Amino acid sequence: MNTVLKVAVDATLAVLTCGAGALCCAAPAAAAAPGMPSFVAYVRGGDVFASKGAAETRLTTGGGISRPRWSADGQSIAFLKGGQLWTMKADGTSQRQLTTRGAAGASWSPDSRSIAFASRSCTGGAGVFRVSADAAAGTTPEVLFPSACREAALPDATPAAPVTGSLDERLRGDDAVAFSPDGLQVAFRGGDCEDVYDSCLSIGTIATGGEKTVAAYGGGSLQNSGFAVVPSWRSDGAKLAFTASQQGETVADDQPVHVVEYDTATGAKRTVGKALDRELAYVDATRGVATGQYRNSSWVMVVNLASGVSSAFHAGSQPSVQPVQP
Numbered sequence: 368m369n370t371v372l373k374v375a376v377d378a379t380l381a382v383l384t385c386g387a388g389a390l391c392c393a394a395p396a397a398a399a400a401p402g403m404p405s406f407v408a409y410v411r412g413g414d415v416f417a418s419k420g421a422a423e424t425r426l427t428t429g430g431g432i433s434r435p436r437w438s439a440d441g442q443s444i445a446f447l448k449g450g451q452l453w454t455m456k457a458d459g460t461s462q463r464q465l466t467t468r469g470a471a472g473a474s475w476s477p478d479s480r481s482i483a484f485a486s487r488s489c490t491g492g493a494g495v496f497r498v499s500a501d502a503a504a505g506t507t508p509e510v511l512f513p514s515a516c517r518e519a520a521l522p523d524a525t526p527a528a529p530v531t532g533s534l535d536e537r538l539r540g541d542d543a544v545a546f547s548p549d550g551l552q553v554a555f556r557g558g559d560c561e562d563v564y565d566s567c568l569s570i571g572t573i574a575t576g577g578e579k580t581v582a583a584y585g586g587g588s589l590q591n592s593g594f595a596v597v598p599s600w601r602s603d604g605a606k607l608a609f610t611a612s613q614q615g616e617t618v619a620d621d622q623p624v625h626v627v628e629y630d631t632a633t634g635a636k637r638t639v640g641k642a643l644d645r646e647l648a649y650v651d652a653t654r655g656v657a658t659g660q661y662r663n664s665s666w667v668m669v670v671n672l673a674s675g676v677s678s679a680f681h682a683g684s685q686p687s688v689q690p691v692q693p
Contacts, residue, residue: 408686415444
């Protein structure tokens with residue numbers, strides 16, 4: 368985003384935050400929210416909010432919204448509503464439906480011209496699809512993964528009902544996807560690795576259709592169960608964060624919901640933040656925002672990636688960070 372456009376977006380959000388319009392909303396009381404270099408979008412009560420610090424803007428009303436995702440140019444947000452993919456401008460206006468088939472957590476391409484999302488594939492499981500950000504609702508999407516489905520007929524995909532239950536139950540089947548910063552790969556739950564394992568997370572290379580297993584649970588001689596979901600790339604592509612949970616062969620091997628950071632060059636993994644932290648999105652190389660537990664509810668927390676120390680930002684979940692433009 369150029370300087371003029373960035374100023375315009377910031378000004379629009381500031382007017383909505385501080386003016387007398389119906390969307391103005393005060394956040395629940397908390398410690399002083401850390402200042403951010405760009406807006407963080409998040410969900411509270413089924414609606415999308417955005418904030419850079421203490422003040423926040425309510426971008427939607429009516430509820431039923433999940434998984435907001437900023438476009439790479441910072442001008443738009445993709446989100447899920449009624450189990451389908453929608454987009455809107457950064458100030459919450461111009462909302463429009465992009466798909467008429469069931470869709471799960473979306474990710475914008477680095478040029479902001481297309482959006483990848485998960486939906487039912489020709490195998491019956493979740494697959495990864497791509498559609499133009501300007502497409503009319505109901506446009507047939509392009510199949511990315513599994514690559515074997517690229518020439519197959521597109522199956523029906525009825526929008527799924529919201530998942531309820533425990534935190535593990537709600538996260539386990541989350542099919543959010545993530546474009547790599549160079550646009551050459553997509554990280555997603557499942558993939559060809561499900562032929563071997565009970566649950567897994569993959570990185571797929573779009574040009575070749577090849578897949579690499581990042582995390583796996585159960586099957587293939589693994590005596591554990593669990594999941595790895597909601598992937599998120601660091602802006603340089605060197606790290607991939609995801610939310611994981613593991614039930615091990617013994618109690619000592621159990622790992623409740625937590626965030627894992629994966630080194631894409633070496634394959635090394637480490638836990639980031641605290642137990643029950645989830646859905647991390649990178650702010651920069653040193654900080655991320657994640658959903659965590661604070662005051663007995665879900666809050667967006669700013670996490671120091673080196674120390675794990677976190678600070679309360681705003682009540683809500685499912686954060687997405689507006690990319691900082693040069």
